[in-house]
Amino acid sequence: MESYEKLLLQNRAWAHDQLEMDKDFFKHLAKAQKPNFLWIGCSDSRVPATGITGALPGEMFVHRNIANQVHYTDMNLLSVLHYAVKVLKVKHVILCGHYGCGGVKAALGNQELGLLNNWIRNIKDIYQQHKTQLEEIKDTEERENMLVGLNVKAQLMNLAKTCIIQQAWKDDNIPYLHGWVYGLKDGLINDIMNIAPRTSLESIYEYELE
């Protein structure tokens, strides 16, 4: 059997099991979605958003990219954010990075990686901003871990700096922003930063909104 065929068989078994537990499972889900959470995470296959949190179908809107970046020119991310916040009105946006992130490791190195260089360039800027603090750490893995955390914090701030989030804060007093880091070695999530609705930002980043 081809490896992909296993996935199709497993899908049949999964759908069957769901119906065993609740015969209306798909009937209810097919009507509409009302998720409470937007997850922005890394594309890494070892960090499945719903798998590691136990979130069920219908509970979590998901966007993933390499090294969980929030770029202002990323129409994909901005469209997902806009829809999740304005239409679905999610109460929580979770930005989750992970230790051992290949994107962060690549940003720490000097290898030429083609298109990927541009995607992870922002992480090099975060490194440069915290260079002294990072270079005090001699252990390579510890230094990578610190940069993973700094990257999560910077991307969470990038979310707060969007007019999408600021408008939702003004109109609905949601969403809360959460910065998390998942550990590949222990399977545990650490909550490292939270930003409540209507938190003041440096004035240069605050929009005058209607």
Ligand SMILES: [Zn+2]
């Ligand atoms: Zn990663």
